[in-house]
Amino acid sequence: MESLKNAVLEYSKNPESNPTLGDVSPILDQLYPFRDGKASQRIGEYVTWYFKSLESSSSKKEALRIATEKYAEKWGADKVIRHSN
16 A cells, blocks of 8 residues: 555656556456447346346356356356456
């Protein structure tokens, strides 16, 4: 945190000291690969798939798996990050 604070303070005094401060373009594809303004659509679809699976007696874990598989099928498996406990 201290180095971030110092970088921001230095930048506010002299923007040329760190011209790439705040530039996320090197990792933008990882953060938001679509860049199409349809994030709310994708989230809504995922949540709908999840709740429909729950309504059909799926467990929470199974409903997540189903929603995730449908998302990967529609939007690309490379856009899915899975975390297992």
